[in-house]
Amino acid sequence: MGLLLLQEITELPDYNKISFKEQAHVPLEEVLPDASPQALDLLGRFLLYPPLQRIAASQALLHQYFFTAPLPAHPSELPIPHRPGGPTPKVHPGPPHVHDFHVDQPLEESLLNPELIRPFILEG
Structure with missing residues (x-):
């Protein structure tokens, strides 16, 4: 430290x-x-x-x-490591690839508007 x-x-x-x-x-x-x-x-x-x-x-x-880069991504967008000869990896369930975030928009505005993250919240 x-x-x-x-x-x-x-x-x-x-x-x-x-x-x-x-x-x-x-x-x-x-x-x-x-x-x-x-x-x-x-x-x-x-x-x-x-x-x-x-x-x-x-x-x-x-x-x-x-x-x-690499920018934050939804788990469904992340590559899944696969070991040769190993089991086939499961695909992450996730919402459609819809992004309402913009680099030019200040982060504070994104964090304060819950509607921007609603598509990324899994319901269940």
Whole structure:
């Protein structure tokens, strides 16, 4: 979770009751070598010790990670992995491929209008 400064360590609750072993910093790029730069940036903004420095959920939803290919998709649109010689995969049931979301429309408007997501909610 990043490096702590001495001042940040002393501000932790129960600072005197906890002992931290010194650990070498390992960059996220080494931990998650297949992650995109956008994914690493967003994850790095979440994984901070000081809570006030972490990215807010409302800001995280607007992060470039969510607008970079591959874009979010309904489960029925996702490819189903198939292992040679394995059983035939089942197809995800899902609503028709109707999308009312637009890249040019602010995300806040999409989230505040439940009619935009109604076609994606399975009834049952």
